Amino acid sequence: MTVMICRCEDITEEEILEAISQGYTEIEPLKRRLRIGMGQCQGKTCIPLVERILARERCKKPEDMDEPTARPPSRQVSFGLLAGDRDE
Amino acid sequence: MSEKAGAVVIGGGVNGLGTAYHLAKKGYTDVVVLEKSYVCSGASGRNGGGIRQQWSSRENIKLAMESTKMFEGLSEELGEDMEFIQGGYLVLAFDEDEVERFEKNVALQRKMGLNTEFVSPEEAKEIVPQLNISKVKAATFNESDGTIYPFLVVHGYARAVREMGVEIREHTEVTDIEVHGDEITAVKTDKGIIETDTVVNAAGGWSNQIARMAGVELPNKPYRHEIMVTEPFAHFLDPMVISFHHGIYFSQSKHGNIVGGIGNPDEKEGINQRSSMWFLRTMAKTLVDFIPQFRSVNMLRQWAGLYDTTPDAQPIIGPVPELERFYQLNGFSGHGFMVSPVVNKVTAELILGEEPSMDIDRLSVTRFEGMDLEQEYSVVG
Secondary structure (H helix, E strand, O other), rough: OEEEEEEOOOEEEHHHHHHHOOOOHHHHHHHHOEEEEEEOOOOOOHHHHHHHHHHOOOOOOHHOOOOOOOOOOOOOOHHHHHHOOOOO | OHHHHHHHEOOOOOOHHHHHHHHHHOOOOOOEEEEEEEEEEEEHHHOOOOOOOOOHHHHHHHHHHHHHHHHOOOHHHHHHOOOOOOOHHHHHHHHHHHHHHHHHHHHHHOOOOOOOOEEEEHHHHHHHOOOOOOOOOOOEEOOOOHHHHHHHHHHHHHHHHHHHHOEEEEEOOOEEEEEEEOOEEEEOOEEEEEEOOOEEEHHHHHHHHHHHHHOOOOOOEEEEEEEEEEEEOOOOOOOOOEOOOOEEEEEEEOOOOEEEEOOOOOOOEEEOOOHHHHHHHHHHHHHHOOOHHHHHEEEEEEEEEEEEOOOOOOOEEEEEOOOOOOOEEEEOOOOOOOOOOHHHHHHHHHHOOOOOOOOOOOHOOOOOOOOOOOOOOOOOO
């Protein structure tokens, strides 16, 4: 069974487990390795799932895991709006 | 408890790991790489991945030309696609001073064997049809410049050096460098002491702090530079587009996102990696001015990293007069990724006492004692 974890970048649980076994055992390096959390949802879907997998693999509690640095904006914004266009 | 190492490299970024890679490739693996955070956590994982050979100073042109050649073979060497795309760099001039300087740059680059073209605004528009050229006076274009995906390169080096037996210690912070007379004797960290006589300072924005631990003063100053990425969309942009006048650069990645940054001339010196609203607005306004269709594109994420800046915007490479085995590999002033291959190779050669394959004497820290500096003008972001 294939479990899809990151829908933006098409990353499965199997790929995450493989990366963990290669030494990417923290959320930030894992993010840079697999682009999880860098897609259009900004990690809202995948990061909590990845945290749980990491916690399970490292025998820790999910709440004890580090969270990746939050990168603004919290949702996508068009350049037109940011540039101050009136018609947006 | 103390332990020994042949060499200690401070900094788990592209330059530290690249140097460890060249040492290991020559069979020298008694090396420990120290990283206070995780591999690729600093500027090596925060930059736009630009690989540009179009510089104004001889040294930077030479370093970038040789490094570009080395990047061309890196995917094969590290056994993974580094996403090195040679879509060129389109450098835009917006006033007569820039036009004059670009003419000189192109003449120098061509003399050194780089086939940069001086192009008209109309020719620039042929290269990027969506470009607003109403204020563009001229441009230069080099087709062998490009972009690479920084994480793949740094992770590739990390994997390769580990396989060859080099130890990388993450979350290990250097707290002091012990010196006796004109020799280094040990590196102290928050996790213990490593006895060594050879240290490479590849700590990016933290390089001057590291140097000071050994009693060495560097002129380097860290400055924040911000960057952003958009949602991905269909490929339309081949080259990296840059303007020194605006301080902007942007390109489209293999994944379809636009990656770009713009420098803040009022940025204050210091270690600061936070994001700002100024950047968001300025980047949006400038991008929309360059390519009006960008209005409807969504900005996805912004972040920041540090330029480790020297007075002449050229790196500091090689040992210092006070300590002949304290190798500097810093001060890259925003272009450390693109020139890393050759300076890493040369640093490894110097450490092993070999004849350096490129003469880098002019990049010694001693150049700041005299006034014989060749200023690099072509800095962006």
